[in-house]
Amino acid sequence: MSWWKEGVVYQIYPRSFADSTGNGVGDLKGIISKLDYLQELGVTIVWLNPVYASPNDDNGYDISDYESIMAEFGTMEDFDALLAGLHQRGIKLIMDLVVNHCSDEHPWFIESKDNPDSPYRDYFFWRDGVNHQPPNNWVSVFSGSAWQYHPESEQYYLHLFSKKQPDLNWENEALRKDIYAMMRRWFDKGVDGFRMDVINMISKNPELPSVGDPSQLEWGGQHFMNGPRQHEFMREMHEQVLQHYNCMTVGECFDVDVEEGKKLVGADRKELHMIFQMEHMALDHGDTKWDVQPTWSRVALKQILNRWIQGLDGDGWNSQFWMNHDQPRAVSRFGNEQKFRIESAQALAAVTLTLPGTPYIYMGEEIGMTNVQYSIEEYKDLETLNWYNEQLQKGAEPKSLMRSIHLMGRDNARTPMQWNDQEHAGFTTGNPWLKVNPNYPEINVARAQQQPQGIWPWYQSLIALRKENKVLVYGRYTPIMESCEQVFAFLRDQNETKILVLVNLSDEKAVLDLPNHIVNTPWQVTLNNYDSMTMSELLPWQAIIMRTE
Incomplete structure (x- = not known):
């Protein structure tokens, strides 16, 4: 039994969560002011994006001092107060560990x-x-x-990222020792774990060979992802640091399949507890993420998630998420923000919080915050601006580029948290560092908490349901109706307890074709985001969770 298996994680992007000073930038005291909110929602773990000293070329992922706090965010005393406040409320704190690269000002x-x-x-x-x-x-x-x-x-x-983010050479033993010592000092301070940024990029092919035509720029991922010493480095980190603390680790890993994932999170491997596999984050990608495909397959989504759940079953542990600070808003991407914003946000939440693995909620997801459509001058994300300018130079048409940015740009997730209908959504009394989504008068925490059938109470209920029913944590997982393009259906069972999850991930009514033994089971409805239900069909974006013993 592990606390990180039973927990529910809430991700905070500090720059955009709550500003206590009026300078337009979220900060640690702002987060402290919202701790009761997090406790009321029911989350048990907070993952904090980087708050370390940084020139801020890539919003804090370019770290100039791993053991100081960025002045914009506050002081180390503020951090200590945040950590104490979380722990007083029974909430753990996970820090971002960014050790593939640092800042050129380190x-x-x-x-x-x-x-x-x-x-x-x-x-x-x-x-x-x-x-x-x-x-x-x-x-x-x-x-x-x-x-x-x-x-x-x-x-x-x-520098695999910005030129202000030089890659660290993990082949150097002295570097690794310095990193491990830094990690131990954070653990000794009381933090509960690390989310490890692009951690499967730390081992490179030492020859650093070119790919394809050396005269053309090419993606060299096969030479710097899942490299020859990756697992050796992770086991060394575990031996030197992680095994000595009751901690949680989750690694961000691109281009990892289930077999490689099992090597990273296998129970006897002594590497990581879980990873973020990014396979389902590419469902709507063409050749690149900017080549957005207008339709995506729910069957393919289920196949990916089922493959990971079944592949790690009994040996490793999954993480479940729809979005993070690098991805578009979930309800805009996987739901229907226009016609079924509330219902589709609820349906997506029902999946995340009942699948096997630790669920992750990104700030604002619990009120159904949406993507934005800004002009290029209003975007701040380095990746977005670099891509836009590069494509312009190649002769691309600006309108087409903006369509892609509106759908996939990272600033979609980074707009300030919408707390109320006051100016700047209650995020700041000054000018926000990034423009607030104009729909904040309709979509905000204060309003969402007053909607009994809305998204926020639904999240609260789902989190409570997961805490009260360990079958949703440890129970067996059996997918149902796997070839259905609309419905995500599955059974969780442990001992005599069974929970049935039925979710329509579409805008149309969906016919339920359930096995007889399920139809004939005397279920009790636990959660339903509509007032009505049958065992023969689901309404658009309907989510029903039933239980029996």
Whole structure:
């Protein structure tokens, strides 16, 4: 039995949650002011996006000091007060661990850059160019070459993200020891675990080879994801740090299949507790995430989730989520924000909170916050702006680019939390760092909490249901109607207790074709987001949860 298996995680993007100072930027004291809100909702774990010292090139994922707090967010005393306040309410705190890269303003990199003979030089990937070109043809996640030239030393350094985010060289044992020591100090301070950013990118092919045509920029993922020493590094981290604390770990892992996932989270592997697999986050992608496909298959969604649930069953543990700070708003992407915003948000929540694995709720998801449609001047996300400008230079049509950004841009998730219908949605008394979604007078916490049949009480009820029914945590999972394009249906059972979950993920009525033994079971309805129900059909986005013993 593990607390992180039974928990419900609430993710906070600090910059956008609550501003206590009026400077337009969310902060730690703002979060502290909302702790009772989190307790009332019922969540038991908070995952905090980075709050460390940072120049903020990539909203805090470029860290210049792993053991200081970003001045905009407050002080270490504020952090200590936040941690104490959460623990007093029985809520654990998970920090973001960003150790694939740091900031180019981190002392390690400054020393590395200024002194080629420094031991810190090898904390990073410094290489000579080839015929006055970068060492290889890898493209950065944020567009352009993954290499930045440094004229003073006539070498390039690797940055798989922004040029202000140089990659750390995990081949260097001294670097790893420094990272482990930093982790131990956070644990000793009282934090309860880490969400590990792009953790399956820390082991690179040491030869750093080009891909395909060396004269063309190419995605080099096969050489820097799931690399040759990945599992060795994770086991070393576990041995040196994680095994000594009653902690929770979850790794963000792109391009990982179930077999690789089992190696990362297998119970006897001594690596991680769970990962975020990103397979279902690509359901609506074409060649890239910006090539948005207007229709996506619910059957394919179920196949992905079922494959992971069944693949890890009895050996590893899953995480369940529809969105995070890098993904579009769930109700806009997987639901119907126009006609069935409340019902579809409820249906999506019913799936997340009843599937096997630890559920994750991203701030604002519990009130059905939606995507935004801004002009390009109003966006702040580095990835979005780089891609837009790169495509413009290639001759792309601005309207087409904006359509993709409105659907997939990361700022969709980062607009300020909508607390009430006052100016700037009650997020700040100043000018918000990122424009508030204009629909805040209709969609906000104060209003959502007053809607008895609304999204917020539904989340509250689902979380309570999961806490009260350990069958939803530890029970066996049996999918039903797997080939149905509309309905996500499954059974959870443990000992004599059974819970049946029926969710229509479409805008149309759905015919239920349930096995006779299920139809004939004397179920008691626990939750239903409509006033009516039958065992023969579901209304659009209807979610019904039933129980029997």
